[in-house]
Amino acid sequence: MAAEWRPVRQSRTHELVLESIEAQVLAGELKAGDRLPPERELAPALGVSRSALREALRVLETIGVLVAHAGRGADAGARIVRHPDDALGRLLRLHFALGSYSLENVLEARVTLERSSFEAAARSATDKDLAEAEEILTRLREPGLAAAEFNDLDTRFHVQVARGSGNDLTSTLTAAVRESVRPLILRALEAADDWPATAAALNDDHTELLRLVRAGEGAAAADLVERHIRGIHGTLVDEAAAGDGAA
Amino acid sequence: MAAEWRPVRQSRTHELVLESIEAQVLAGELKAGDRLPPERELAPALGVSRSALREALRVLETIGVLVAHAGRGADAGARIVRHPDDALGRLLRLHFALGSYSLENVLEARVTLERSSFEAAARSATDKDLAEAEEILTRLREPGLAAAEFNDLDTRFHVQVARGSGNDLTSTLTAAVRESVRPLILRALEAADDWPATAAALNDDHTELLRLVRAGEGAAAADLVERHIRGIHGTLVDEAAAGDGAA
DNA sequence: TCCCATTCTATGGTCCGACCGTACGGGCTC
DNA sequence: GAGCCCGTACGGTCGGACCATAGAATGGGA
Numbered sequence: 001m002a003a004e005w006r007p008v009r010q011s012r013t014h015e016l017v018l019e020s021i022e023a024q025v026l027a028g029e030l031k032a033g034d035r036l037p038p039e040r041e042l043a044p045a046l047g048v049s050r051s052a053l054r055e056a057l058r059v060l061e062t063i064g065v066l067v068a069h070a071g072r073g074a075d076a077g078a079r080i081v082r083h084p085d086d087a088l089g090r091l092l093r094l095h096f097a098l099g100s101y102s103l104e105n106v107l108e109a110r111v112t113l114e115r116s117s118f119e120a121a122a123r124s125a126t127d128k129d130l131a132e133a134e135e136i137l138t139r140l141r142e143p144g145l146a147a148a149e150f151n152d153l154d155t156r157f158h159v160q161v162a163r164g165s166g167n168d169l170t171s172t173l174t175a176a177v178r179e180s181v182r183p184l185i186l187r188a189l190e191a192a193d194d195w196p197a198t199a200a201a202l203n204d205d206h207t208e209l210l211r212l213v214r215a216g217e218g219a220a221a222a223d224l225v226e227r228h229i230r231g232i233h234g235t236l237v238d239e240a241a242a243g244d245g246a247a
Numbered sequence: 248m249a250a251e252w253r254p255v256r257q258s259r260t261h262e263l264v265l266e267s268i269e270a271q272v273l274a275g276e277l278k279a280g281d282r283l284p285p286e287r288e289l290a291p292a293l294g295v296s297r298s299a300l301r302e303a304l305r306v307l308e309t310i311g312v313l314v315a316h317a318g319r320g321a322d323a324g325a326r327i328v329r330h331p332d333d334a335l336g337r338l339l340r341l342h343f344a345l346g347s348y349s350l351e352n353v354l355e356a357r358v359t360l361e362r363s364s365f366e367a368a369a370r371s372a373t374d375k376d377l378a379e380a381e382e383i384l385t386r387l388r389e390p391g392l393a394a395a396e397f398n399d400l401d402t403r404f405h406v407q408v409a410r411g412s413g414n415d416l417t418s419t420l421t422a423a424v425r426e427s428v429r430p431l432i433l434r435a436l437e438a439a440d441d442w443p444a445t446a447a448a449l450n451d452d453h454t455e456l457l458r459l460v461r462a463g464e465g466a467a468a469a470d471l472v473e474r475h476i477r478g479i480h481g482t483l484v485d486e487a488a489a490g491d492g493a494a
Numbered sequence: 495t496c497c498c499a500t501t502c503t504a505t506g507g508t509c510c511g512a513c514c515g516t517a518c519g520g521g522c523t524c
Numbered sequence: 525g526a527g528c529c530c531g532t533a534c535g536g537t538c539g540g541a542c543c544a545t546a547g548a549a550t551g552g553g554a
Contacts, residue, residue, distance in 0.1 A: 071546035105416040112363040169352040318517035
């Protein structure tokens with residue numbers, strides 16, 4: 001056991017505990033896959049109660065750097081992991097709901113991130129990435145697809161291309177930002193006058209986007225995805241205002 | 248084809264509490280500024296223990312949507328707020344430390360976000376934004392400035408311009424991404440062969456960047472900030488490897 | 495000998511009741 | 525009326541008890 005646990009005092013105990021663990025992560029003494037001592041041992045080692053320790057662990061779990069499993073054996077206990085996606089998604093989703101960001105903010109951020117994603121994907125997406133995107137697109141084209149499923153698959157399509165960019169950070173950000181407006185987009189899709197036609201039009205974009213990425217035409221893909229996103233968000237503004245009023 | 252048994256995991260109590268509060272936020276029933284009932288009332292109202300409730304509140308605090316103050320009066324209690332910046336910064340910083348993202352990922356994300364920020368700022372920064380950036384730049388130019396302070400001010404300069412873009416989401420993302428590599432940049436600055444010359448060169452960039460933003464030349468500002476960031480990160484790669492090995 | 499069911503136990507998850515520190519509000523003193 | 529003091533409503537912390545889970549250890553039967 002390389003990590004050492006030193007006692008901690010004063011002011012919001014769980015924050016001090018958090019700092020202590022954070023420092024070990026930042027210093028590289030705790031790495032992904034490492035297991036923390038059991039709560040019942042670690043708490044007294046830090047000189048705090050188990051409750052205070054648990055609150056600190058909960059924070060780390062929220063951030064996506066820790067998971068805990070009960071039981072016994074190699075799989076049990078608290079482990080350092082790397083799961084930023086859900087954490088980031090929830091963060092942006094809640095803050096968007098609270099009005100920290102406007103819909104226009106999200107639109108511009110999506111345009112910026114996805115332009116970059118598509119350009120990078122056109123340069124460096126692997127065959128595997130493209131095949132997965134193709135499969136999502138196939139399911140996206142199924143006739144009679146409900147708006148909810150369409151919304152899920154659409155999200156996965158955009159995220160999949162972002163993954164193809166080879167940049168985990170931008171793809172995570174892309175996924176999180178897309179996630180934050182998911183309920184809004186769902187409302188917009190459900191309110192479409194002619195849903196089959198709307199879906200078909202969106203899929204035409206998707207098909208062309210994938211073709212451009214495959215062909216390595218990054219600039220064209222970036223331009224198209226910008227038009228694509230602005231198009232969807234154009235139908236969203238009214239929905240957002242309506243939703244606001246309705247609530 | 249056997250039946251699929253869907254329900255696999257039963258949620259933990261604090262997660263259910265979290266969902267309940269989250270749902271009220273997403274539904275707009277809880278808005279920024281609203282105050283939650285005291286823990287001792289809310290816990291039994293939800294049918295859970297105070298500990299479980301507190302863990303849920305801690306999660307919300309981590310996300311930056313809640314703050315708690317002890318004491319008595321209007322200021323006390325748990326309140327819904329909108330403070331995404333620290334939360335996002337810590338999240339990315341820890342995940343970068345854990346290796347969820349490579350330095351190259353961060354570099355490309357910074358380039359993408361800041362190109363967009365500088366272009367937008369050239370279009371829509373207010374005089375106030377520019378004046379604040381100017382003031383930061385003045386302090387950045389002080390002779391004999393230590394690397395640590397330079398690093399802080401440099402971060403604030405970039406974030407200030409991002410704020411000037413008028414997009415809170417991209418500026419928050421910019422700040423968080425910049426924050427995640429702060430320790431690395433600090434090490435690189437401290438290791439510079441000729442620190443005063445390095446600082447002067449960086450400030451020449453900053454001065455020109457601000458001039459371009461003022462002049463509304465967004466495209467030129469975007470190109471320069473990309474060169475500026477790539478320049479700094481070029482000196483970082485070695486440091487990162489060295490830091491890795493040293494640990 | 496091998497397999498399987500049973501029991502053990504280490505681990506996180508939850509709950510309770512108590513006490514501490516803080517800061518406002520109201521009452522008391524001067 | 526002004527200033528001090530104490531009560532009180534908060535979040536923060538603590539310790540202990542018990543529950544749920546799941547691998548490990550055990551032991552009996554084929």
